Amino acid sequence: MILPRFMYRKAVSIDEALALYKQSGSDALYLSGGTDLVPRVKLRLAKPAMLIDLKGITDLGTVEDENDWIRIGALSTITDLKENSIIKEYFPAFRASLEATSCESLRMRGTIGGNLLQNSRCLFYNQSEFWRKSKGFCLKMGGDKCNAVPGAKVCLANYASDNAPALLTLSAEIRLTGPDGQRQIPLADLYSGKAGKPFLLAPGEILTHILIPKRKTTGDYEKLRIRGAIDYPLLGVALSTFDGKSRFAVGAIGPKPNVFEVDSLDEQRLLEMVKDARQAARPAPNTVVDTAYRRDMIAILVHRLAGRATEEAK
Amino acid sequence: MEKIHVTLTVNGDRIEADVPQFQTLLEMLRDTLELTGTKEGCGQGACGSCTVLLNGRPARSCILLAAEADGADVVTIEGLAEGERLHPLQESFMDKGAVQCGFCTPGMILTAKGLLDRNQNPSKTEIITSVSSNLCRCTGYKKIIEAVEATAAPSDAT
Numbered sequence: 001m002i003l004p005r006f007m008y009r010k011a012v013s014i015d016e017a018l019a020l021y022k023q024s025g026s027d028a029l030y031l032s033g034g035t036d037l038v039p040r041v042k043l044r045l046a047k048p049a050m051l052i053d054l055k056g057i058t059d060l061g062t063v064e065d066e067n068d069w070i071r072i073g074a075l076s077t078i079t080d081l082k083e084n085s086i087i088k089e090y091f092p093a094f095r096a097s098l099e100a101t102s103c104e105s106l107r108m109r110g111t112i113g114g115n116l117l118q119n120s121r122c123l124f125y126n127q128s129e130f131w132r133k134s135k136g137f138c139l140k141m142g143g144d145k146c147n148a149v150p151g152a153k154v155c156l157a158n159y160a161s162d163n164a165p166a167l168l169t170l171s172a173e174i175r176l177t178g179p180d181g182q183r184q185i186p187l188a189d190l191y192s193g194k195a196g197k198p199f200l201l202a203p204g205e206i207l208t209h210i211l212i213p214k215r216k217t218t219g220d221y222e223k224l225r226i227r228g229a230i231d232y233p234l235l236g237v238a239l240s241t242f243d244g245k246s247r248f249a250v251g252a253i254g255p256k257p258n259v260f261e262v263d264s265l266d267e268q269r270l271l272e273m274v275k276d277a278r279q280a281a282r283p284a285p286n287t288v289v290d291t292a293y294r295r296d297m298i299a300i301l302v303h304r305l306a307g308r309a310t311e312e313a314k
Numbered sequence: 315m316e317k318i319h320v321t322l323t324v325n326g327d328r329i330e331a332d333v334p335q336f337q338t339l340l341e342m343l344r345d346t347l348e349l350t351g352t353k354e355g356c357g358q359g360a361c362g363s364c365t366v367l368l369n370g371r372p373a374r375s376c377i378l379l380a381a382e383a384d385g386a387d388v389v390t391i392e393g394l395a396e397g398e399r400l401h402p403l404q405e406s407f408m409d410k411g412a413v414q415c416g417f418c419t420p421g422m423i424l425t426a427k428g429l430l431d432r433n434q435n436p437s438k439t440e441i442i443t444s445v446s447s448n449l450c451r452c453t454g455y456k457k458i459i460e461a462v463e464a465t466a467a468p469s470d471a472t
Contacts, residue, residue: 001357
C-alpha cells in the first residue's frame, strides 16, 4: 500500500516542531513510533501536508523523578517502559498494561505518547479509502450516517489504548506544549467523550510528558482479546490500590475510559461498581465480537482483578 | 516534490540515496535496492512479513519511512548468509521444516534473530512471545518455535 504525498521533517527540539507546524499551515501531524499514524495515513484516514518526526527530541525519551512525581517522556517506547524498574516496583497495573500492548516488535517501536493519542477505531472506519467510499462516508469521516449502527446520531468508534486505563487508575497527568505555551492536566481531561474527535487538544499541541504520583501501588490489568498477541483490546480493565482506596478503570468499550473509585473490594461494592461501569460503557458492533459479550465481560475482568488483589493482600 | 537525502547501512553496506519523502523503507529496499527478500503482507504494520532489523530491533518496514531510517543500521534477510553458508537460523528452519508457503519466513527469521541477539538462551515462552509478533497463516508455529529453540541451544537439539 502506497503512502500519499507529504513532506517529512525531523525536529530536534519542541520549539522546532512547533515552528514546523506553523510552517505547514497547521496541516501537519506529529510522528513518533508511527505504528498507529502511518497505517492511518496509508488508509487515507489522515491526509497531512507534513509529518513532523519528533524522534529527534531525545530528552522526551527518558523516565525521571520530578519532585513527588515520576515523569515519563512521551517518546519512551512501550518496551523501554515495560523494562523500567521504577514502573515495575511502583505501578504494577501500568507494567501489566504495557506488557499486554500489541506484540513485542510493535512494543519496541510504539511510544507511550502515541499509544495514548491513538485515534478511536471501528471495523467500518479503519479500512481503505476505496472500501469506505463504496460503503458511503460515515460520521467519523465527515459523512452523515453511522455504518456500524444504522440510525446512530453520534460516532461510536472505540478508543483502544491499553495503557490509558492503567494510567487513569494511577491519577496520571499529562503535560502538553503548544503554540500558546505549556499546560498540565489530568489524563482524564484529555478525553472529549466524543468518538469522532476523541481528544481535547489545541491545534499543534504536543504531548511531551506523562506524570504519575510517585507512591507504591498494587494492581494489575486484564485485557479481553482474541489472540495472545498483536490484537487491540476489546475491553480493558485496570485496578490500582493505594492507601486502602482502589480505583478501577474500564476502557476499550466506548470513546473514552471511565474510572470508578471504591473504598473496599467486597462483593457488594464490586457489584455496584460493575453496574455503574456497564452503564457508562458504550460498546457498539464495530469490533470482532458481540457487544453484549464485551459488556458482560466487565464483571468477569473486575472480579478477576479483585480476586487476585484480595489473594495478594492476605 | 524534493527528495530527501539519507545515509544508512544495509547488510553492512553503506548506502546513500535520495528518496521520496513519503517512501517507506520497504519500498526503498525492494524497489530501489532490489532486495526483494523482505515481503509486503498486509502493508499496515499488522502481520510482520516486512520485518527487518533496525539498529538491532525488529521493525516493520512497511510503516517505517525511508527518511526515518536515516543513519540507521538495517539488516534484511539477504544479510544473514555468509557467502554460500546460511545463517544457523536459516539452516534450522530448513531442518525443522518450519517453512510452508514461505511468505512470512524472512520476517519470522529476523524477529527470531532479534531475540537471539538480545538473549542467547531464551525460554520457550520468550520465543513464543517474540515470534507471535509475526503472523503465519499456514499456522506452522510449532515447527518455527522448534527451529528457534534448536538454534538457541544446539547442544539440546536432536
